């Protein structure tokens with residue numbers, strides 16, 4: 001991996017900043033290399049690690065949304081160090097409130113959903129009309145520590161997330177306009193292609 005990104009990953013782990021795990025990272029890079037997107041949308045920038053991976057493995061321009069400005073500023077500094085800042089635009093705000101205006105009038109061929117797990121479905125439904133035919137939505141952590149497909153008791157604090165992720169997966173799997181593959185590695189990834 002790029003040595004700057006290796007440092008960023010170590011620092012994220014030290015500080016408990018949530019970034020994509022190693023299993024999902026490799027799946028994400030493979031998906032980006034396969035789709036060869038020109039325009040990417042990301043929900044959940046954090047400190048810019050996954051956006052950097054996508055930028056360095058494609059020629060795409062990226063729009064990314066983050067509500068924590070300290071993280072967003074750290075991301076922008078990282079992209080400058082990597083020389084990819086001219087291809088990434090970081091929107092500041094709550095995706096629930098700003099996502100519609102971010103995507104308005106735009107089309108993306110790759111959308112990485114990695115914001116609040118309980119909002120995957122609502123964010124997906126906002127994004128879907130803005131996904132090109134043949135484009136891919138990549139959603140991370142959809143199996144949520146095995147709780148989404150498991151039969152075990154779900155602790156109260158995780159119930160909304162698990163219920164909403166189940167609803168998200170059921171919705172995309174039932175939609176005949178979409179092809180959904182679930183990769184059961186790590187916390188699970190959904191790769192959803194618009195036909």
Ligand SMILES: C[S@@+](CC[C@H](N)C(=O)[O-])C[C@H]1O[C@@H](n2cnc3c(N)ncnc32)[C@H](O)[C@@H]1O
Pocket residue numbers: 018019020043044045046047048049050051065066067068071093094095096114115116
């Ligand atoms: C899992 S982290 C993203 C990790 C990043 N994609 C990576 O792999 O490097 C999720 C991020 O979403 C942000 N977030 C949570 N709820 C949000 C919301 N409603 N709108 C925008 N950002 C949100 C959090 O602040 C956090 O930085």
